[in-house]
Amino acid sequence: MREILYNAALNEAMHEEMSRDDKVYYIGEECAEDTWGTSTGLFEKFGKARVKNTAISEAAILGSSVGAAMAGYRPIVNLMFADFYVCGADEVLNKAAKWRFANGGKVTIPLVVRAPIGGYSGLGPDHSQCLESLFMRTPGLKIAIPATPYDAKGLLKSAIRDNNPVIFLEHKNLMGTTGPVPEEEYTVPFGVADIKRAGTDVTVFATGYMVKLMLDVSRHLQEEKGISTEIVDPRTLEPLDMETVIASVKKTKHLVIVDEDTKRCGVGAEIAMQVMENAFDYLDAPVKRVQAENYPIAACSMEKYILPQPQEMADAVMEVLGRSDRLDLTGKVKTASMV
C-alpha cells in the first residue's frame, strides 16, 4: 500500500468529501493556505465560496458555522490551533453542543471543528494544549483524535458525513509523519477502537501523538525487557469504545493510560474510573497514568518538565508490572521537541 503524510491524508479527505457533497464548505483563518499544509489545492478547486478565508473572529467563524449547519450546510472549521477555540467557547459548548438538545431535537448540526492540538514544539501555554478532557465532559459533542494517516483520513471523512458537531483533534507533530493509506475509498467508523500493537502483559490506553511515542517505547520494552504491551487507541473519545479497552485489561490484568492533556480531571481519570467500575477484579495492580503535569505548558526546552516523556511511559509500564529494574531510554526514543 502507498504511504502518505498525515496532513496529505487530511487533505485527501477534504478534497473527496467536498467533491462528493456541495453542502460541505471549509472556513477559518488562513484556511485557503492553512498552517499545517492540509489545504493544498482546495481554494483552486472549490473557489472562495467554499473555501472561506476569514478575519480573526473565532466566535463568528464557529457561530456562523453552527447557524449554517442548522440551515442545511456542512461546514468544516479550521481553528489553526485548538487553543483558539476559547474565543468561541460559547459557540462550541453552548451552541454546537446543546442547541439540538435544547430545541427538543428539532435541529441537526453537522459540523466539523478541526482543532490542531499538542505540544513538543516549544510553543508555550496557548499554542500547545490538547483539551480533549474539556470537550469530553461536554455532552453533545463527538471527538475524534487520529494517530495515523490512515485514521486521519478515514475519521475526517466520517466526521464530515456525521450529522453532529465533531471536534477533530489532529496533532501538529503527526502532520509530517507517514503511513499506509489505501487509494480506494474508505472511512473509519466512530466508536471503534484500534489495537495499534497487540500484546499480553500490559494494556496501554493511548491517543494521538502518544500512540506514536508509545509504539517506540513498546519496541524497547519488548527488545530489552521482554515486556509485551498492547496499545489500545480508541480513535474517538465520544463515542468511546470501552468494550475493547475492558477486554484488553481483562486479558493483560494491567493498565497504563498515556494521554497528553492535563492530568487533573483528565481523560485518564475517566478511563481509570470506568475500568474500576467494570474490571476491578481483573486488575493485578493499580492503574497508572502518564499525563501532562497540572501546570500550563511551558515553552522551549522547559515543556519537557510538564509534557509526558517516553521515559515516564516506560517507568509506568515497569511499575504496574512490579518490576524493580529500569529501562533506560536515554537517547533512544525522541519526542518531536527540538531541545
Next chain:
Amino acid sequence: MKMSKDLMVKLYKNMVRVRALEEKIIECLFAGKIATFYHSGAGQEAPGVALGALLNDDDYLYYQHRSHGINKCVPKGVDPKLIIAEHFGRATGGAGGIAGFHYAKPELGIFGFAGLVAGEITLATGAAIACQMNGRGQVTVSCFGDGATGRGTVHESMLMASAWKLPIIFFCENNMMAQWTHIKLTHPRKEDLSEFAHYYGMPSATVDGQDVIAVYEAVKPAIERARAGEGPSFLEIKTLRYAGHVEGLPDYSVEHQGGMRTPEEVEEMKKRDPIALYQEVLLKKNVATAEEITKMNEEAKAEMEEAMRFAEGSPWPARPDFDKLLYAE
C-alpha cells in the same frame, strides 16, 4: 408608502395578538402555572410585527430574549399554542417542553434564541451564509437589543457580513435598557447605535419603533437590498420597555442605582404606546372603525385564552430518549 387595507389590519391584529399572548403568559406566571421566567416586551410590539409582515416562510429569523420572541415569531406565523405550551413545559410545546422559554420552528426558519445575550447573532450570520450559498433570494434577520451591542459577537458578525455581502439585516431594538442598566452608563458617545454600521460600511437607519408603519417602511428596503444580493443593513429601532428586565423582580432601573429612569418617565412612555398610536392611524385613515378595533382586541384575547387552555390541557412530557435529543442519527 402605499399599503393595502388588509396589510394595515393584519399589522394591528398581530400587535394585539402579541400583547394578549404576553399578558396571558404573565397572568399564568403569577398564578403559579408557569415554572420558568418571562421577559416582558410590553411597549415594543411594533418592530417585530412590522418585520413579520415582510418575511417569507423560508427566510431565517433569529429572535432574542425580550418578549421571548413572541413579538416576532407570532407575526411570522408561529402558532401561539406552541409558545404558551412550551412555557407551561408541556409535551405539545414548541420544543416538546424541554426548553421552556425557547422554541424552534425550523419550517419557518426559526431556530430558537440563546440564553446568553448576543449569542445567536453569529448563528444568524451562518444562516445568512446559507441563504447566500442557496442563491434563492432568502434573507436572515438577526434581532438583538441595545445591550447586545456590548458583546464582540455583534461586531464579529457585522464584520463578516459586510466583508462577504451577506443577505442579513441586523435588527437592533434599542429600548435603552440592558437588564436594569441604562445605555447612557455603558455607551459613552450617547449617539444613535446605527452609527456602528458606518464603520462596517453598511447602510443603516434609526427608526421610531413605536410607529409600526415607520418600521415597516424602514425594513422593506433593507430586505429588498439583501434579497438582491447587495449585502447587509443595520436598523436601529428606538423603542420603549415598560416592564423591568424580568417579571417577578422589582424594576431596579426605577427603584435602585440612583433611579436610571423614574416611575414618571415610564408612565410617560405609555403615552407613546404603539397599539394606541396605531389605533389613531386606523381610525383617521378609515381603515377600521372603533367597533372593529374593539372586536379585533377581543378576538386576540379569546385566541390566547384558548391557547392557554390548550397548554393547560396538554400532557406533561414523559422522560424522552435523551440520547436521540443529544445526537442525530
